[in-house]
Amino acid sequence: MRPPLDSLMVILQGLLFLMHSLTRFTAMAQTYDDYYDNRPDEVPYFLPGPTNISAHKGDTAVLTCGIQNLGTKTVIWRRASDPNPLTIGQAVYVGDGRYTAEANKENNEWRLLIDNVQASDAGVYECQISSKIKRIHHILLRVNEPPTVHVLPDPGNKAVIKVSGPKFVEKGDPIHLVCNATGSLDPPRNLDWFKDGIKLTPDGVRQIQIDKFTVLTSRTLVSVLDIKHSRMDDAGTYVCRSDLSITSTKVHVLNAGSTAVRRTSATGTNNNGEDGGYNVEKNLEEKKEKDKSVGSYEGESSSSSNNNNNGDGGSENIQKQTGNTNNPDNFSVRSSYSCTLICVTLFIIMFISKVQQHTIICCR
Numbered sequence: 001m002r003p004p005l006d007s008l009m010v011i012l013q014g015l016l017f018l019m020h021s022l023t024r025f026t027a028m029a030q031t032y033d034d035y036y037d038n039r040p041d042e043v044p045y046f047l048p049g050p051t052n053i054s055a056h057k058g059d060t061a062v063l064t065c066g067i068q069n070l071g072t073k074t075v076i077w078r079r080a081s082d083p084n085p086l087t088i089g090q091a092v093y094v095g096d097g098r099y100t101a102e103a104n105k106e107n108n109e110w111r112l113l114i115d116n117v118q119a120s121d122a123g124v125y126e127c128q129i130s131s132k133i134k135r136i137h138h139i140l141l142r143v144n145e146p147p148t149v150h151v152l153p154d155p156g157n158k159a160v161i162k163v164s165g166p167k168f169v170e171k172g173d174p175i176h177l178v179c180n181a182t183g184s185l186d187p188p189r190n191l192d193w194f195k196d197g198i199k200l201t202p203d204g205v206r207q208i209q210i211d212k213f214t215v216l217t218s219r220t221l222v223s224v225l226d227i228k229h230s231r232m233d234d235a236g237t238y239v240c241r242s243d244l245s246i247t248s249t250k251v252h253v254l255n256a257g258s259t260a261v262r263r264t265s266a267t268g269t270n271n272n273g274e275d276g277g278y279n280v281e282k283n284l285e286e287k288k289e290k291d292k293s294v295g296s297y298e299g300e301s302s303s304s305s306n307n308n309n310n311g312d313g314g315s316e317n318i319q320k321q322t323g324n325t326n327n328p329d330n331f332s333v334r335s336s337y338s339c340t341l342i343c344v345t346l347f348i349i350m351f352i353s354k355v356q357q358h359t360i361i362c363c364r
Helices: 004-038 278-307 311-324 328-363
Strands: 052-056 061-068 076-081 086-089 101-105 109-114 123-129 135-144 158-167 168-170 173-184 191-195 208-215 218-226 237-243 246-254
Touching: 052 061, 061 076, 061 123, 061 135, 076 191, 086 101, 101 123, 101 208, 109 123, 158 237, 158 246, 173 246, 191 218, 218 237
Parallel strands: 052 135, 168 246
Antiparallel strands: 061 109, 076 086, 076 123, 101 109, 123 135, 158 173, 173 218, 191 237, 208 218, 237 246
């Protein structure tokens, strides 16, 4: 049995032999790599190609790198300002899906594609061969942004909005309003209807319909509001509002059994919201004043005719001759007939008094 010291020496000699073998192997591998990399017919090198690439914003930028004798090595794409690779071979190492690596080995071309290129993508890119000797080809990418065009608005083309439709409708008749909104450069994006501050929407139960269409030649958006059967609570202020301007119109719903009043059709309101047509309140006040005058005359005529038993027939004749008593143009004619009737009545009373006096005298 050998002493322990001899065993340690044997182990130490074995370790030294192993280290020497590894050192020789490493040296041989290094020599082989250097020989392979420095062989004139096997050394990879870059082919002539564009070093300045321009692309328009939003297009796909294509960076091409031509390499001869690449062999088993790979191509690495990165930005010169960033040490992290974008792609290695055809694998993408960034989270941006706009980057793609393509290889066309038949033409010895390796490409980096950037979809939807932006101004922030501009800069210097590196095409590198994965070898111990650093071989890099630089490509400058420029991104051209389209020129900004400032369109000045035409002073003559201002935003205009107006509403047209009848201001007076009978209860049960349809309400038809049309809103035309014109933009200075483009048609308005939308038109909304409001009635007394409440937004109107199509309603199948109430039979409310709203149609919209655009006239591009005049930059006009048209909205048509139709209410098939109007009710009394449909009367009110209707507002048409676009994203550029607003206007309104007032609609009156008349009960079919009420006294007829003067009516007119609306041609719309201007941009200030002023009515451009007939003053309804003023006409109603004038009508009431005329009705009061005619009513007071009829009361006087009726009381005078009741004072005389023979005056009924004359009153009826005058009523027939004058026609419609609600017409204020016949007031002067009726006044003359009234005076005549009063005179005739007084004459008859005086005549009867005289006859009574003579009868009393004769009896005496």
